[in-house]
Structures are given as C-alpha cells and as structure tokens.
Amino acid sequence: MNLFHFSLQAQFSRHCFLKTRACLCFALTVCLWVVAAEVRANDHYEIVTNPGVNEKTLSVNSLRSIFSMRLKTWSDGTKIRVFVLSDEDQLHQIVSKEKLNVFPYQLRSTWDRLVFSGTGQAPIKVNSSEEMLARIATTPGAIGYLWRANINENVNVLEIK
Numbered sequence: 001m002n003l004f005h006f007s008l009q010a011q012f013s014r015h016c017f018l019k020t021r022a023c024l025c026f027a028l029t030v031c032l033w034v035v036a037a038e039v040r041a042n043d044h045y046e047i048v049t050n051p052g053v054n055e056k057t058l059s060v061n062s063l064r065s066i067f068s069m070r071l072k073t074w075s076d077g078t079k080i081r082v083f084v085l086s087d088e089d090q091l092h093q094i095v096s097k098e099k100l101n102v103f104p105y106q107l108r109s110t111w112d113r114l115v116f117s118g119t120g121q122a123p124i125k126v127n128s129s130e131e132m133l134a135r136i137a138t139t140p141g142a143i144g145y146l147w148r149a150n151i152n153e154n155v156n157v158l159e160i161k
Contacts, residue, residue: 082123
C-alpha cells in the first residue's frame with residue numbers, strides 16, 4: 001500500500017467518525033427533548049383548593065363545570081371562588097388544555113358571554129403563582145391551580161378522576 005492510499009483511507013475514516021459522532025449527538029438531543037417534554041407533561045401542576053373545602057376528588061366534568069362558572073357551590077353549600085392566571089400564562093394554558101380539554105380562548109369566551117349577558121361572573125384573575133397560593137389559602141371555597149413546586153400545607157390538592 002502506498003502513501004496515497006493510506007492518506008485516502010485515513011481521511012475516509014475520519015469523515016465516517018465525524019458523521020457518526022454528529023448522528024449520535026443528534027439522537028441524544030432528540031431523546032433528551034422527548035424525556036423533558038414527557039416530564040413536563042406529567043403532573044407538574046395540581047388543582048388546589050382552600051383547606052376548608054371538603055371535597056378530595058372531583059370528576060373531570062365537575063372540574064369543567066367549575067372553571068366554566070356553571071357549578072357555583074360545593075356540596076356543603078359553600079360558594080366556589082375560582083382563581084385563574086392570565087390567558088397568556090403557561091400554567092393556565094397547560095391546565096386548560098390538559099385538565100379541562102379546552103383552549104384558553106374558549107374559556108375566555110364562555111366567561112365573557114356570562115358577564116356580558118348578566119347571567120354570571122368571570123373567575124378572579126391573579127397575576128402570579130404566589131398570589132394564587134395566597135388567595136386560595138385565605139379565601140373560603142377557593143379553587144385554582146399551581147405548579148407542584150409552589151404547593152405547601154396551606155392548600156389542599158384535589159384528585160381529578
């Protein structure tokens with residue numbers, strides 16, 4: 001084998017190595033994105049209530065009725081106070097889509113229709129998760145949602161079935 005063939009073989013081997021390394025890096029990146037997306041979608045938020053609310057579980061239909069402002073009282077007669085974040089907030093969008101199976105604009109449309117027709121009220125809008133926690137903890141009959149990292153002993157977590 002002469003020097004020319006050796007040089008050609010070395011360049012080809014290096015090219016294959018670089019291409020293989022690039023493919024492996026790409027595959028690893030895609031795998032990490034998938035894992036991160038799955039972790040984010042799995043229960044990193046909860047529906048929470050004021051400690052005085054007796055319910056520990058709710059059906060998805062009841063939850064939808066509460067957040068669409070159709071169900072107005074808890075089973076013990078306490079008035080339900082619904083707290084939400086702005087339509088642009090990531091947590092509000094996730095809860096709307098995953099727990100309520102509606103888009104945020106559909107919820108907003110429902111609330112606007114109630115307000116403008118005079119047949120109901122919109123939920124109470126808060127500006128942050130910290131404000132949501134404080135308001136739910138101190139308002140009788142309150143319900144809302146929080147990232148798990150923000151939940152403490154001042155609120156109850158509802159199980160949604």
